[in-house]
Amino acid sequence: MLELKNIKKSFGGKTILNDISLDVQDGEIISILGPSGSGKTTLLNLILGITEVDGGKIIYNGEDMTNVPMEQRGFNIVFQDYALFPNLNAYQNITYGLKNKPGISSQDEVDDLIELLGLKEHLDKKIEQLSGGQKQRVALARTMVMKPKILLLDEPLSALDGVIKESIKDRIKTIAREYHLTTIIVTHDPEEALTLSDRVLIINEGKISQYGKPEEIINRPSNPFIREFILNQLEIKRSNIFTLFQCEATA
CATH class of the missing domain: 3.40.50.300 (P-loop containing nucleotide triphosphate hydrolases)
Structure with missing residues (x-):
């Protein structure tokens, strides 16, 4: 490949x-x-x-x-420092890339990924409220929705x-x-x-x-x-x- x-x-x-x-x-x-x-x-x-x-x-x-x-x-990367937007909540970070390319992932696909990564209960939290592991999962989700x-x-x-x-x-x-x-x-x-x-x-x-x-x-x-x-x-x-x-x- x-x-x-x-x-x-x-x-x-x-x-x-x-x-x-x-x-x-x-x-x-x-x-x-x-x-x-x-x-x-x-x-x-x-x-x-x-x-x-x-x-x-x-x-x-x-x-x-x-x-x-x-x-x-x-190709997409998850950086060591996560590079999340502090002014946005977890869900807004995850879906940020879809603003410019809305057809890449459907809402069902986004929801499935959120479920897979165990982020459903953290979607409304600001980045500063997340633990290191939660930030890493948000960064993964944000990258994955872009397929x-x-x-x-x-x-x-x-x-x-x-x-x-x-x-x-x-x-x-x-x-x-x-x-x-x-x-x-x-x-x-x-x-x-x-x-x-x-x-x-x-x-x-x-x-x-x-x-x-x-x-x-x-x-x-x-x-x-x-x-x-x-x-x-x-x-x-x-x-x-x-x-x-x-x-x-x-x-």
Whole structure:
């Protein structure tokens, strides 16, 4: 569905991304994982169209999108800070984009999405009255009513913790599965990437270190960086992740 071919990007003479190539299948959840400064957010911005590539191609459904403006690509992003309008209530935020494109989602589709995300009782609240998890769900709903071709999420769980974090993670999975929506997530947290995604792209110093299924990365890290970055950080939680993969394998 989405293919990146030999993507390169530099800023001020410094190489940020060097020869990045990968494919994303229709309906997949992909996480872009890496330490701070590795180039993962830059890669997300290149896919979205905020930033122009210096070299390589972005192909979507066989069409070259490399030089297509962001507003014509049909990809939508939920930013890390949610970017909600504080002067509008939750419902007005959710439906804001429909003012310019009213035919994209019907009222029934909007209502179904609100129900799916558990937002019905919060629709009249101002943004300042919402919790972090509720803001994240409103931001997801606002993006989803526009029926994006690809959903991009920038650190969607970084401001959340505990039960709320797990709840949002489950809702992202549910949305991706029910809407058969290709989803690309940027995260710095190995646990998030490994438990949320179908495949994980790990970037280090602007290059791909490994791209594969979570169980492949856990069981067959491709180099010392992967072992240190992934496995050492997960030492306390590894048993839970291994149990998850074992359960899925026998399900």
